[in-house]
Amino acid sequence: xxxxxxxxxxxxxxxxxxxxxxxxxxxxxxxxxxxxxxxxxxxxxxxxxxxxxxxxxxxxxxxxxxxxxxxxxxxxxxxxxxxxxxxxxxxxxxxxxxxxxxxxxxxxxxxxxxxxxxxxxxxxxxxxxxxxxxxxxxxxxxxxxxxxxxxxxxxxxxxxxxxxxxxxxxxxxxxxxxxxxxxxxxxxxxxxxxxxxxxxxxxxxxxxxxxxxxxxxxxxxxxxxxxxxxxxxxxxxxxxxxxxxxxxxxxxxxxxxxxxxxxxxxxxxxxxxxxxxxxxxxxxxxxxxxxxxxxxxxxxxxxxxxxxxxxxxxxxxxxxxxxxxxxxxxxxxxxxxxxxxxxxxxxxxxxxxxxxxxxxxxxxxxxxxxxxxxxxxxxxxxxxxxxxxxxxxxxxxxxxxxxxxxxxxxxxxxxxxxxxxxxxxxxxxxxxxxxxxxxxxxxxxxxxxxxxxxxxxxxxxxxxxxxxxxxxxxxxxxxxxxxxxxxxxxxxx
Amino acid sequence: xxxxxxxxxxxxxxxxxxxxxxxxxxxxxxxxxxxxxxxxxxxxxxxxxxxxxxxxxxxxxxxxxxxxxxxxxxxxxxxxxxxxxxxxxxxxxxxxxxxxxxxxxxxxxxxxxxxxxxxxxxxxxxxxxxxxxxxxxxxxxxxxxxxxxxxxxxxxxxxxxxxxxxxxxxxxxxxxxxxxxxxxxxxxxxxxxxxxxxxxxxxxxxxxxxxxxxxxxxxxxxxxxxxxxxxxxxxxxxxxxxxxxxxxxxxxxxxxxxxxxxx
Numbered sequence: 026x027x028x029x030x031x032x033x034x035x036x037x038x039x040x041x042x043x044x045x046x047x048x049x050x051x052x053x054x055x056x057x058x059x060x061x062x063x064x065x066x067x068x069x070x071x072x073x074x075x076x077x078x079x080x081x082x083x084x085x086x087x088x089x090x091x092x093x094x095x096x097x098x099x100x101x102x103x104x105x106x107x108x109x110x111x112x113x114x115x116x117x118x119x120x121x122x123x124x125x126x127x128x129x130x131x132x133x134x135x136x137x138x139x140x141x142x143x144x145x146x147x148x149x150x151x152x153x154x155x156x157x158x159x160x161x162x163x164x165x166x167x168x169x170x171x172x173x174x175x176x177x178x179x180x181x182x183x184x185x186x187x188x189x190x191x192x193x194x195x196x197x198x199x200x201x202x203x204x205x206x207x208x209x210x211x212x213x214x215x216x217x218x219x220x221x222x223x224x225x226x227x228x229x230x231x232x233x234x235x236x237x238x239x240x241x242x243x244x245x246x247x248x249x250x251x252x253x254x255x256x257x258x259x260x261x262x263x264x265x266x267x268x269x270x271x272x273x274x275x276x277x278x279x280x281x282x283x284x285x286x287x288x289x290x291x292x293x294x295x296x297x298x299x300x301x302x303x304x305x306x307x308x309x310x311x312x313x314x315x316x317x318x319x320x321x322x323x324x325x326x327x328x329x330x331x332x333x334x335x336x337x338x339x340x341x342x343x344x345x346x347x348x349x350x351x352x353x354x355x356x357x358x359x360x361x362x363x364x365x366x367x368x369x370x371x372x373x374x375x376x377x378x379x380x381x382x383x384x385x386x387x388x389x390x391x392x393x394x395x396x397x398x399x400x401x402x403x404x405x406x407x408x409x410x411x412x413x414x415x416x417x418x419x420x421x422x423x424x425x426x427x428x429x430x431x432x433x434x435x436x437x438x439x440x441x442x443x444x445x446x447x448x449x450x451x452x453x454x455x456x457x458x459x460x461x462x463x464x465x466x467x468x469x470x471x472x473x474x475x476x477x478x479x480x481x482x483x484x485x486x487x488x489x490x491x492x493x494x495x496x497x498x499x500x501x502x503x504x505x506x507x508x509x510x511x512x513x514x515x516x517x518x
Numbered sequence: 519x520x521x522x523x524x525x526x527x528x529x530x531x532x533x534x535x536x537x538x539x540x541x542x543x544x545x546x547x548x549x550x551x552x553x554x555x556x557x558x559x560x561x562x563x564x565x566x567x568x569x570x571x572x573x574x575x576x577x578x579x580x581x582x583x584x585x586x587x588x589x590x591x592x593x594x595x596x597x598x599x600x601x602x603x604x605x606x607x608x609x610x611x612x613x614x615x616x617x618x619x620x621x622x623x624x625x626x627x628x629x630x631x632x633x634x635x636x637x638x639x640x641x642x643x644x645x646x647x648x649x650x651x652x653x654x655x656x657x658x659x660x661x662x663x664x665x666x667x668x669x670x671x672x673x674x675x676x677x678x679x680x681x682x683x684x685x686x687x688x689x690x691x692x693x694x695x696x697x698x699x700x701x702x703x704x705x706x707x708x709x710x711x712x713x714x715x716x717x718x719x720x721x722x723x724x725x726x727x728x729x730x731x732x733x734x735x736x737x738x739x740x741x742x743x744x745x746x747x748x749x750x751x752x753x754x755x756x757x758x759x760x761x762x763x764x765x766x767x768x769x770x771x772x773x774x775x776x777x778x779x780x781x
Contacts, residue, residue, distance in 0.1 A: 416620030419583055420634045420682075421609030430633060434624045509624035511666030 047075035048257070048264050051088050051097035054081045054460065056288050056475055057143065057225060057249075057280065061101035063298035064275075065251060065268060071304050074264040081471045082381065083460035085110060087373055091462075092133065096380040098254050098261075099268065103143060105247035107135075109184070117245055134255045137272035138248040141280045145179065145244045146224045148234040150212060161240040162193055165219065169196040174217030176205040184245055185221070192243045209234075225277060227284035249275070275301070288476060317488060323383075324465035324492065327458055328451045331387045335394030335447060340440065342395070343402020344428065353403060360396040368393070368454050372461045386458035393454055394447035401443025405436030438508055445500035452493040456485065466492070534561035534722045535612065535689040536596055537582050543590035544577055544746075551577045552746040554591070561596075564716055564723040566733030568769075569743035575726045578743075579692045582724070583609055610634060613683025617695040619675040621667040627678050628663040634686050645685075652681040655715060673704035680712070690722035697732065709735055730757075730769060742766060 048069060052062035062078050069076035079097055082088055089111055091097045104124060108115050112127050119127075125135050147162055154160070157168060165171065179185040180202045189195070197219075203211055208220040209228045222229060224236055251268055258265050275283075283301060286292040342360075346353030366374070371392065375385030409432060417431040433440075459467030466485040473481030537559045544552040551574045559565050567575040580586040581593050584605035593600045595608060621630050628649060635645045653660050656677040667675055676696060683691060696712070697705045713736055716723050727733050733740050734754040742750045742757070750762040761767045 412616060412618060412620050413622060415585060416614075416616065416622070417633075418585060419609055419614040419620075421606050421611075422634065422637055423606055426637055431622055431624075435622070437624075509666075511623045511625060511668060514623075514666055514668035 047077045048099065048261055049077055049079055049097045051079045051082050051091055051100035051462075053085065053088055053100070054083050054471055054475060056227070056284055056294070058101050059294050059475070060280075060283050060287060060298055061139070061249065061251075062099075063294050064271065064301060065099060065101070067295065067298050067304055068267050068271060068302055069264050071302065072263060072267045074261065074267065076264070079381065079462045080468070081459065081475065082462050083369070083373070087376060087381075087461060090373065090376045091381045092252060092254065093131065094377060094380060095254060096376070096382070096462075098257055099251055101139075101249060102252045103247040103249055104138075105144065105245045109245065121248070121250065128252070129255070132255050134253050134258065136251045136253070136269055138250055139271060140273045140275045141225060141249055141277040142247050143223050143225045143249060143280070144239075144247040145185070146222055146239065147219055147237045148212070148222045148229060149219050149237065150215075151233045151235045153215075153218060154235040154237070159237065160235075161238040162189075162195075162243070163240050164237070165195055165197070166193065169198075171197055171199075171218040172216075173197055173200040173219045174203040174208050174211050175200065175221045176208060177202045178205075179221040184243075189243055192241055225280040225284055227281060227288040229281055231285060231289055249280075291476075291478075317484075320464060320466055320468060320485070321488060321492070323463070324452070324455055324489070327383065327386055327390060327455045327463060327465055328448060328496070331390035332394055332444070332448055332451060334387070334391050335398055336444065339395045339398035339443075339447075340402050343399045343440070344406065346399060346403040347406035357400060357403065360399050363392045364396045366392075368457050369460065372457060376461060381462040383463050385461055386455065386463035390451050390455060390458070394451060397443040397446040397450070398440070399443075401439045401446075402436065405439030405443075406432055408439070409435050434509060435512075438504065438512065441500065441504045441507065445497060445504070448496045448500060449493050452489060452496055456489050534720065536561040536722065537690070537724070538594040538597070539578065539581065539588075539591065540594065541591035542581065542588040542593065544574075544581070544586065544588055550746055552581075552588075555743075555747050556591075557741055557748055557751070559722055559724050561722050562720055563739065564725070564737045565739045565741060566737035567724060567726045567741050567743060568728065568730055568733045569749075570728060570769075573743040574746040575728075575743050576694050577746075579614070579694050579724060579726055582692060583612060583614060610638070610686060611689050613680075613688040613691045615676070615679045615683050615691070615693045615696045617698040619667070619679035619699075621675055621678060621682070623667050626664055626666055627670070630667070630678065631663075631682050631685050633682075638686060648685060649681070652684055655684075655718075656681055657711065671704075672700050673708055676700065676708060677711075680715075684719075688721065690724070691716075691719070693723070693725045695727055696725070698727070712736065730754075730772070742769065 050062045050065050050069075052058040059080060062080070066076045066078045082091065082097075085102075085106055088097070088100045088102070092100060104119075104121065107124055107128075108117050108119050112124070115124065115127050121135060121137060128135055147165075149159060157164075159165060159168070175186050180200075186200065201217070203217070203220070208217070208222075209232050211217045212220045212234065213232045222234070222236070228234070229236060251271070253265070253268065279301065283297050286297045286300075287294050342356050346356045368389070371389040372385060375388045379385035379388050413435065414432070417427045422430070455463075455465055456467035456470055458465055459471050466489040468485065469481050470485035470489075473479065473483075473485065539555055539557050542552050542555045543550075555574070555578070557578070567578060569575050577586060581588060582595075584600060584602070587602075595604075600608065621627075622633075625633070628645075631649050631652075632645045635648070640648075649663060650660070653663070658674060658677050658681075662670060662674060662678070667678070670678065676699075680696070697708055700708065709732060716736065723737075725733070725736055730740075738753060740750075740752065740754060740757060741748055744765060750757060750766050752760075757766055757770050761770065
């Protein structure tokens, strides 16, 4: 399907205008990634190259798939992620030229480092570190009484605590697992002495922490870079000049300050990026109601299209399942299996097939809608009293006629109930569609989670809940209108 | 009362249908319903199939309609063996009424009556005229046509079920405990009406009941089934005076406990 759409697009656009479309820049679902994508977008626009930012597309796997598939052209990444997660057979400490050579066969390019590392590090309160004279991780060896509080992931990761303890021969025994966001408060309040952190975390200056030098070079390097599709070098040379020009422009302190500006001081990521580049950007924010309306339309569109398509397939499948018992078990089993795929994974699976944006989200929601409708259609038909089914057969009506005039009307209520369940589930699940760039109410929720901004989360969550209730209400009215009066009457006697 | 309903509204008069079961065996899983049963229902006659529950009498009706198929033996309709591809056509010329009526709750009475005629491409006028005729025959108030089954009494529902079975002027009528779900007063009333209707229509009627008195009231010929085979076939007099075995006697005795009805 995607291939057809691309073909149509290519056919429609004259070869000379092939790069009329703006450069698409993606970002992951955390503040630093969003800021770096904004930096790329604004510097491109400043150089007269149109660029759009597909915000907060979820995790590494989504961005990597989208880039390889050509749904986005550029996104910010870290060398450590490339060596540890994305590329096979590359040394863990590979330098950028090595990575460049490994990426080239994939059609992907890599810029030089942007000027900072965002690696794991250990941190202590500045005053306490100063008092104990600790500057490096090796210095910790002399203080066995120090209490460590590490994030649960760090406690388990291969390149986390177990390896660190061996490499440095650390003697500490009071080591406990903590939630990462809580660990800053724990160290600030003195409940623990040393925590793990990411070296550009906004909280480091905020809580007056000292980052201990990794003097034995234990932690892998996580240099920030941009990954891009190699075709850009040919198609958008002006943009590539801008992108390459960003290498070495951002040091660790600058990145930390920008993270803090967005995360702790509530500044807009676009404004922070523009500030770095010394550019003025218009405050592009739209006001609340038009924004809500746009998101509502996106959300309703996702739900309506996926549900409509699901109806077209699920009702016939349910009928088939009710007719052919053995096939029915297979159909119910398969749709049930679809339901057990975690929603995030489902959205990610759709990317290679449909790219990013509306269509993969519609496809995922479509698959989720199948089960309730198939199951209820099946149950509704199988649940018809045998006497009634036999009466219809005894009249001498052929099977399809029976189905239309007797069986489907009798099963209408359970079928509609299935559609209603599918619709309500879809309204909820569609909030995750923002992770793959489909917009909707999930967008403010994602941003809100990232910025720990309850107001923003509610801006998505409340309308989503209201919409779910509304959908429920509308379907109840539809059910009332469509159910024949004879089925609503209590039986006499 | 309408005079001769079977010839109404340009409907051609069908000859009545005859049915024959030859050495029919039928099992449902491990349960044997019929074992080598042979019985014939001649065209235009009224026969009552009697027996206790589980004797296989309902299965006989279902075999005649092609709702079940024999494991052994043969079902003949008008002398020809019943084939699967003739079943729908056969069902359209045979009326079938079951115990609780089997009316479709989502349709009005008229909607229920119109199901088959609409499939046969009858016009609205013709359907309405035929319904009015049958309303007169079954002595229902015309207002019931627009009601839903849930709004009718049990007796009214059975009358409507009979109307539905008669809509396309069938050549035979198969009734499976048609009065089984009714209270005694209504049942009594309907017995009289049904008998009059059968007599007037002149169709082949096979009626299943477990009530000997009711059977004798409707039909000159009684067929008593036991364990999936015919135990005795004859008139009530035969049953009383020449019982095939002690079971027949006991069956007749049990029937007598009910208040005897004038014949």
